[in-house]
Amino acid sequence: MNDEASSSHGEPPPLTGAPDLVSLRGVSKSFRRGAEVVTVLEDLSLEIPEGDFVALMGPSGSGKSTLLNLLGGLDRPDSGDVVVAGAHLNDMSEAALSRWRAANVGFVFQLYHLIPVLSAERNVELPLLLTGLGAAERRRRVAAALALVGLSDRARHKPAELSGGQEQRVGVARAIVSDPTIILADEPTGDLDRASGDAILDLLLALNRDHGKTIVMVTHDPHAASHARRVLYLDKGVLVDRPLA
Amino acid sequence: MKYLPLLLANLRRKPLRLIFTLLSVIVAFLLFGLLVATREAFTGTIELVGSDRLITVNKVSLIQPLPLSYANRIRGVPGVQRVAWALFIGAYYQDPKNFLPAAAVDTEGYLGAYPEILISDETRARWRQDRTAAIVGKTLAAQYNWKVGDRVPVQSQIWTNADGGHTWEVTIAGTYDVSNEAFDTSSMLIRYDYFNESLITPLNQVNFYIERVRRGADVATVSNRVDDMFVNSPAETDTSTEKAWAQGMISQIADIGAIVTSIVSAVFFSMLLVIAVTMAQSVRERTSELAVLKALGYQDREAFGLVLAESMIITLGGALVGLVGAWMACAPIRARIGQYLPNFYMRADDAALGVALALAMGLIAGAWPGWQALRLRVATALRRT
Numbered sequence: 001m002n003d004e005a006s007s008s009h010g011e012p013p014p015l016t017g018a019p020d021l022v023s024l025r026g027v028s029k030s031f032r033r034g035a036e037v038v039t040v041l042e043d044l045s046l047e048i049p050e051g052d053f054v055a056l057m058g059p060s061g062s063g064k065s066t067l068l069n070l071l072g073g074l075d076r077p078d079s080g081d082v083v084v085a086g087a088h089l090n091d092m093s094e095a096a097l098s099r100w101r102a103a104n105v106g107f108v109f110q111l112y113h114l115i116p117v118l119s120a121e122r123n124v125e126l127p128l129l130l131t132g133l134g135a136a137e138r139r140r141r142v143a144a145a146l147a148l149v150g151l152s153d154r155a156r157h158k159p160a161e162l163s164g165g166q167e168q169r170v171g172v173a174r175a176i177v178s179d180p181t182i183i184l185a186d187e188p189t190g191d192l193d194r195a196s197g198d199a200i201l202d203l204l205l206a207l208n209r210d211h212g213k214t215i216v217m218v219t220h221d222p223h224a225a226s227h228a229r230r231v232l233y234l235d236k237g238v239l240v241d242r243p244l245a
Numbered sequence: 246m247k248y249l250p251l252l253l254a255n256l257r258r259k260p261l262r263l264i265f266t267l268l269s270v271i272v273a274f275l276l277f278g279l280l281v282a283t284r285e286a287f288t289g290t291i292e293l294v295g296s297d298r299l300i301t302v303n304k305v306s307l308i309q310p311l312p313l314s315y316a317n318r319i320r321g322v323p324g325v326q327r328v329a330w331a332l333f334i335g336a337y338y339q340d341p342k343n344f345l346p347a348a349a350v351d352t353e354g355y356l357g358a359y360p361e362i363l364i365s366d367e368t369r370a371r372w373r374q375d376r377t378a379a380i381v382g383k384t385l386a387a388q389y390n391w392k393v394g395d396r397v398p399v400q401s402q403i404w405t406n407a408d409g410g411h412t413w414e415v416t417i418a419g420t421y422d423v424s425n426e427a428f429d430t431s432s433m434l435i436r437y438d439y440f441n442e443s444l445i446t447p448l449n450q451v452n453f454y455i456e457r458v459r460r461g462a463d464v465a466t467v468s469n470r471v472d473d474m475f476v477n478s479p480a481e482t483d484t485s486t487e488k489a490w491a492q493g494m495i496s497q498i499a500d501i502g503a504i505v506t507s508i509v510s511a512v513f514f515s516m517l518l519v520i521a522v523t524m525a526q527s528v529r530e531r532t533s534e535l536a537v538l539k540a541l542g543y544q545d546r547e548a549f550g551l552v553l554a555e556s557m558i559i560t561l562g563g564a565l566v567g568l569v570g571a572w573m574a575c576a577p578i579r580a581r582i583g584q585y586l587p588n589f590y591m592r593a594d595d596a597a598l599g600v601a602l603a604l605a606m607g608l609i610a611g612a613w614p615g616w617q618a619l620r621l622r623v624a625t626a627l628r629r630t
Contacts, residue, residue: 065628069623069624072540074623074624074627075623075624094545095544095545095546098539098543101540101541101542102541102543103542107537107540107541109537109627113534113537113627115251115254115534115537116258117254117257117258118250118251118254122251122254126251126538126541127541127542129247129248129251130542130547135247174541
């Protein structure tokens with residue numbers, strides 16, 4: 001049902017034998033647009049093993065972002081089961097989903113979505129405010145996350161004082177600072193030039209390879225997708241064997 | 246506390262908007278503070294006046310005098326312990342603009358009726374010995390730097406003396422203090438006998454009598470007995486408790502409480518709309534940021550709380566500055582108008598009411614934008630950006 005693409009960046013081969021971190025069974029999702037009902041995902045089933053790095057490709061409107069939202073507990077399917085890190089997301093209340101997201105999911109957005117009035121370190125600290133960590137420990141973890149993305153010297157800078165690539169690196173630091181189980185990246189290089197985009201992709205690759213983070217990345221860009229262990233193609237709400245021309 | 250940097254950063258997002266909104270709140274609560282001080286100046290001391298004193302005035306009006314001869318007849322009414330009287334002088338000092346709250350009173354009777362007036366034995370003796378002597382409240386003495394023995398010309402806008410002039414020379418016998426804040430310390434008390442006898446024609450009339458009621462006597466009964474005694478006379482009387490009399494005097498000016506409530510309500514309602522619109526606009530501008538916070542794991546109630554906290558910081562911060570400003574302004578204002586309104590100050594419970602109103606305003610103004618933040622659907626909001 002899904003097609004696995006070989007990588008061209010020397011990254012590890014597809015995982016075999018690892019337990020599934022993500023399991024989708026018969027998931028459907030549709031939206032109402034006026035009087036019209038638009039089906040975005042249809043009877044979709046998918047497993048992603050722990051430690052995998054999956055690129056999700058497909059044309060606009062194919063359901064990639066919707067699938068990412070379902071995996072992150074930001075949206076609910078009309079039918080089917082979504083199980084991530086052992087949690088049945090369908091059965092959870094909004095409050096429980098929020099708590100689960102805080103503990104398990106790191107988001108990286110195409111447009112970075114940093115809070116413009118906060119410095120880089122304050123932006124990175126945001127997920128940690130939801131934990132019971134003290135200020136000193138929060139500062140230590142923020143410093144570690146910023147060091148990991150190579151932005152220790154930009155900690156006090158506000159987003160407007162950073163380049164696009166640096167902003168996205170802050171976004172990655174924010175996604176990993178709480179040590180989530182899974183990182184969901186929605187077009188993380190979509191708003192960056194090639195060099196900055198490659199830096200972000202290398203960062204994601206390192207997080208997967210060196211830190212064992214499970215990553216699901218939505219992208220239009222075959223070059224970005226080539227950094228993943230495997231590539232899934234979505235078209236009209238279903239996973240297809242190969243990309244459309 | 247850990248959310249404080251986020252809250253403050255959000256508030257500073259549009260500095261000019263924050264400054265103008267804060268200024269609006271500050272001015273509203275400054276106005277609130279000064280208005281409650283004004284109400285206090287007019288009505289605040291009514292509750293504190295003596296409940297065992299009656300005031301008898303002419304039934305027609307306070308301006309119409311009563312014969313001095315009524316004093317003995319009132320003294321004979323069962324239940325009346327002491328009788329005193331006072332005549333308004335309509336005085337000023339040096340310039341008609343310098344209104345002087347002066348009255349001609351019977352010295353011993355007046356001090357007996359008002360034990361709240363505190364004077365030293367020496368001052369009492371000087372007042373008793375010298376017909377031209379007057380005692381002055383400590384505030385008034387301090388205002389004009391008057392000392393014992395000073396000769397002070399008191400000019401009347403109403404009365405003419407035997408020389409055809411309007412000036413009475415009085416000698417300062419000393420100052421008085423009060424044991425009850427219902428009484429002001431900015432008046433001058435002249436001896437009635439001196440004033441009355443030096444008029445071009447002795448008046449032998451007073452503006453009002455003060456009756457001290459014996460302990461255990463029924464105040465209403467005594468009051469009726471006094472008035473019944475003068476029914477169908479040329480100068481019928483109207484006797485009431487000092488509290489009722491004070492309320493009647495103030496109600497002749499205006500219903501200060503209603504005026505203050507009306508103005509404050511209108512100002513606060515406008516303020517509520519201003520803050521609510523500001524907060525709604527502020528939340529609308531950062532829909533995507535709130536959505537991202539929720540994506541990071543912030544719960545609905547935390548998004549609601551952050552918006553509400555911002556609203557309350559604005560109202561509470563502005564209110565505290567406004568109330569402190571009003572409190573600080575009371576002293577200089579009182580210094581200027583103390584002779585007319587000596588009790589111009591903001592009470593602690595009024596300040597607490599102001600803080601409570603600020604909290605309520607913050608809650609109400611932030612409720613709708615907060616609700617919008619609470620109801621925000623992350624996936625929908627992020628799709629829009």
